Amino acid sequence: MKNKVHVKKGDNVIVLNGKNRGKKGKVLGVLPAKRMVVVEGINIVTKHVKPKNQMQQGGLIRQELPIYADKVMLVCNKCDSPTKVGKKFLEDGSKARVCKKCGEVIDIISETKD
Ligand SMILES: [Zn+2]
Structure with missing residues (x-):
């Protein structure tokens, strides 16, 4: 979009x-x-x-x-520094936003399909 x-x-x-x-x-x-x-x-x-x-x-x-x-x-709530947002799929298949600095998951965008 x-x-x-x-x-x-x-x-x-x-x-x-x-x-x-x-x-x-x-x-x-x-x-x-x-x-x-x-x-x-x-x-x-x-x-x-x-x-x-x-x-x-x-x-x-x-x-x-x-x-x-x-x-x-x-x-980022975890490392408390300004960061770019990355995206990745977690092991369970759900999609998450991650901190590009510390790699921590910020939140889940979408749950596992089906
Ligand atoms: Zn971070």
Whole structure:
């Protein structure tokens, strides 16, 4: 798939460039069509919100804006360093994402067929 993003929701990533360079956060969402990701604590904007009705309070809300997925790199939970993601088949036939640095399995992409 052309628009495939190399990270997914729940991944820990580090920002490689821009004003948030070096910051780490968890991926909150992925926008594959735009090749963008929303990362917890990164690229936060403060919005003024007007109350729509009497039940709702107006005020300031803080919200993460998407950043380009190319600007982030996965951080391996095992070796705690930014790494590229590899893929391999495990002995039981399931497909996994692996850390290219330490070789540890990050997670299982698909279970064994049938
Ligand atoms: Zn690793």
